[in-house]
Amino acid sequence: MSNNFLSWKANYDAKKERKGPFFTVSSVPIDPLYAPGHTAEIDYERDLGNPGEYPYTRGVRSNMYRGRLWTMRMFAGFATAKESNERYKFLLSQGQTGLSVAFDMPTIMGYDSDHPRAYGEVGRVGVAIDSLQDMETLFRDISLDKVSTSMTINAPASIIWSMYVVAAEKQGISANKLTGTIQNDILKEYIAQKSWIFPPDPSMRLITDIFKFSKEHVPKWNTISISGYHIREAGATALQELAFTLADGFAYVEAGVKAGLDVDDFAPRLSFFFNSHTDFFEEIAKYRAARRIWARHMKEKYGAKKEESLLMRFHTQTAGCSLTGPQPENNIVRTAYQAMAAVLGGTQSLHTNSMDEVLALPSEKAAQIALRTQQVLAYETGVVNTIDPLAGSYFMETLTNQMEEGAEEYFQKIDELGGVLGAIRENFFQQEIADAAYRYQKEIETNERIIVGINDFVNEGKDKIDLLKIDPEVELSQITRLKDLKQSRDNIRVQTTLSDLKEAAQGTDNLIPKIMDAVRAYATEGEMVAVLKEVFGEYREQAVF
Amino acid sequence: MNKELLDQWLARLFDRDRRATAKLISWVEDDVEREYIMRAVLKQTGQQMVVGITGPPGAGKSSLVEALTKLYRGKDERVGIVAVDPSSPYSGGAILGDRIRMQAHGTDRDVFIRSMGTRGHLGGVTRSTSDVLRILEGGGYGRLLLETVGVGQSELEIMQIADTVVVVLNPGTGDGIQAIKAGIMEVADVFVINKSDLPGSERMKNDIEMMLNLNCDGKAWRPPVVLTSVIDQNGLETLREKIEAHQLYMLESGQRDERRKERLRQEVWRHWKDRLQVTFENVWQVAQEKWGDLENGDSYELAGELWRRVLREDKWHE
């Protein structure tokens, strides 16, 4: 540290410091001032590079938002395919540039709407999709070669994706024109979201089958969205989100290679999904570090040759868990800051949460304000005018380096536990996350951390805003439609395709073509999952606290 | 509590009412009318043998209990399970996690699973574990299984409760050596090397067999070493058979009665300890009053003086 810095420090220490806390959302302490001595000398070429150049710290495109803005992609879906279809058309008419489908719990877990386990859950937290028929309805009058569609589906991703591709086929659109993303990230299900169906090995096989099929037939599709979002929302810190997500990413790369693919054949289609929490600088540093780590490992460790394989492209969603029930309008403000962090961090697409996030699925009005928040950011604030404007800031570069170092330490631990699957088996991630979540809760309860409207600046009385309600009739009508379908389809063809699927599952052939055949026969998701469960079994977790 | 009411609950227990089974267990655990309840229960029970499953944390005890239960259910046996987890030494609370591992039997009314916290008791079980097993027997559960806390140390009270002790170890963990050091070898009636889907189990089996060669020379029962994998569903039927064989041996050799006699003695001793504990606490209360002006001196000195003051009064054992 320079003398100059030390004398400032003496000055600072002589003054009174406000009660704090001076730590990040992730409980990392922050210094009052960052100066040249904080980081080792930054080598511009080695550590940052220009945007679009290795190691991509400053962004994955040379022109970033001056070329094209990020995709404003609002996650939506509820009730039936018909109602969600209307919401999508509304959102598109409002200037949204991509679709993002939320499915209901039965669809996420592989049950049809008429299954006893689906009772009370149909269409509640997303749209109910039982068969190709629902998928066709979901995109009625939306030309699938004109939009890019993201689908938040994991354990049964192979089935739902097949339905999408076949629905496009029915619209007369060939698979190689389709663009979009399926989440398809099973590792973070075991770690954080907990919507698993099959055990890890067969689940990984389904994923590599998708990689292979897509390479041949749906080349523009992002076959996986490796998700830190859920890990963060389950309670992880920013560093844990970064490290665990990248570790998952490397695990998929290794799985693809093990399945006989060349790294450059599938790595360009890997995409990521991060959270944006309220701690502005910490978040930006996280994105910058993520790009750099990914590029370095892909190049140096996995020997990727294609530039596209090195690029970490990611979607971002603002942090749902940061929002409050009381004074819901304050959430608009939080979301705006979080969105700005994501944009300064160079995200490729963005979902902004609605102010009613804590209370229910977003109402149309709340969703509109959230979308407008992005538009104000894009068109009014000017933060898009220059690329990676925080680069070179002592504070930002220090944080970015710390993120990278911390992540490398985690990678080492994970390796010692036998890689990501080993660490899952040992409950390593789960324990780390549970501990962080509990600490966060305690910090709020002891007022160490202030959340406006929760433990300070509280308003008496309840704030009322209008919420989206799901009509319980939705379940009945969905079940009726399903019954009709089961009567009207060619059930012999359904049975044949299902037993073909089962046979294929017992062997090693790519399952996607078999799933697509069953989809074309209007076999339901639940029927296909049931067949696969017979072969693959089911996963069970060992809960840790 | 009203004895008439209590008798009704006891009658319901013997009628196999699950609520009564559960409530009586709680009362015994909480020391509410424990003696009254247990005297009624012990009159009608004690026939069924207890299989105790012990081993280090995470060895797969609960998974094996679940798997065994499935086999017993296949033979239409009713299964009563007690699963013990450690209580927090700080708060006294506990998260009792074994039940999640036995989910397959969650709604089977012929399986009764009861989770217990150690509540400060050492030795891998709780103060009332053996009583609770007898209540389960009273409730009509003939196959009694006990899962201890994940332990590695030698203080193994399971010996005093179970007729058959199954020690579960894992390959490639150094469990074997630990077990030998901890004196687990002596308590095992059956060894299980679980997670045999992982590498190293054959080697571990050899190590244990070698130990047994040294230890079991000339003994009537040589503990079998069973390889199991709950994941691959391997070795489970063999485990069930070996347990069966041990129980038969216990009966035929008269060992079972021997162990029971010893157990009775131990239980009497435990009841004594409980009584003495109360007495001690009373003495301590009295001592508090005698504390008076005591302040100078080290703890030994003060303890001595206090002791003399209390003895002088000599009123505490009234």
Next chain:
Amino acid sequence: MNKTRIRVLVGKPGLDGHDRGAKVIARALRDAGMEVIYSGLHQTPEQLVEAAIQEDVDLIGVSVLSGAHMTIFPRIKELLKEQNAEDILLMGGGTIPEEDIVTLVEAGHAEALFTPGATTTEIVSWIRDRLEASKEVSV
């Protein structure tokens, strides 16, 4: 009657996978000296009620963030009735709109429901107070 330890079943019914809150609650109850049995995810109401009976818990605390609360709470309550186990209290929390809370509590389908922002301290004291009040009638 003097119960030394409060026993609670923390349950995750339905297909809901949101377990952050349930785990925080379970841990807080343990740290408050209670014995907590965690059901694990994806339980049916039948599984929860059977576990509650066998474990003789004082209280079932159910966490629902999947919007299925209007079917789940009444169903658990109904099963408790069928089993003559209504003395086991039913409460919970999660994403539950204010008016649904009123409906559920007024209909007796739940004793109390806590929503995001509730502190574990207030939940612990609610449980203690409520059980204190019902102790005398429990035998």
